[in-house]
Amino acid sequence: MELKKLEHNLTVCKVEDVSAVDLSSEFYFIGKTDEELSLVCKTEEAPENTIERDDGWRGFRIQGVLDFSLIGILSKISGILAENKIGIFAVSTYNTDYILVKEENFGRALEVLAKEGYVIR
Numbered sequence: 001m002e003l004k005k006l007e008h009n010l011t012v013c014k015v016e017d018v019s020a021v022d023l024s025s026e027f028y029f030i031g032k033t034d035e036e037l038s039l040v041c042k043t044e045e046a047p048e049n050t051i052e053r054d055d056g057w058r059g060f061r062i063q064g065v066l067d068f069s070l071i072g073i074l075s076k077i078s079g080i081l082a083e084n085k086i087g088i089f090a091v092s093t094y095n096t097d098y099i100l101v102k103e104e105n106f107g108r109a110l111e112v113l114a115k116e117g118y119v120i121r
Helices: 073-083 103-115
Strands: 002-005 010-015 028-032 037-042 050-062 089-092 097-102
Touching (some): 002 103, 050 103, 073 089
Antiparallel strands (some): 002 050, 010 037, 028 037, 050 097, 089 097
16 A cells, blocks of 8 residues: 655644635645534644644655545554554545654654555655
8 A cells, every 4th residue: 555745744723713724725624523623734824813733743645545445444554653652643535544643753654654565655
């Protein structure tokens, strides 16, 4: 399985509303529930109206379109990283999954995944 490194630094935050989010940006995730409004974006594009924010994330995506019938892909990757004491923040889209790790763990995360047979691009 192939993983593609994301080249930008990321921020995970809670926001009051999405009015300050640049919806034309090439990369962001918005999640809304009855309890919160969350945003993952490039660090330099984080809006001013954050309630809480956590900078210093890097990420990679599972390449290709994942069929919904595929089971355990995210579980296997997160398990490998957990065994190596690397925490994750995962985001899924219709096509694939994105795994974020803290910047200080990024290189090590890619190394342990490569040792497990993942191709890193």
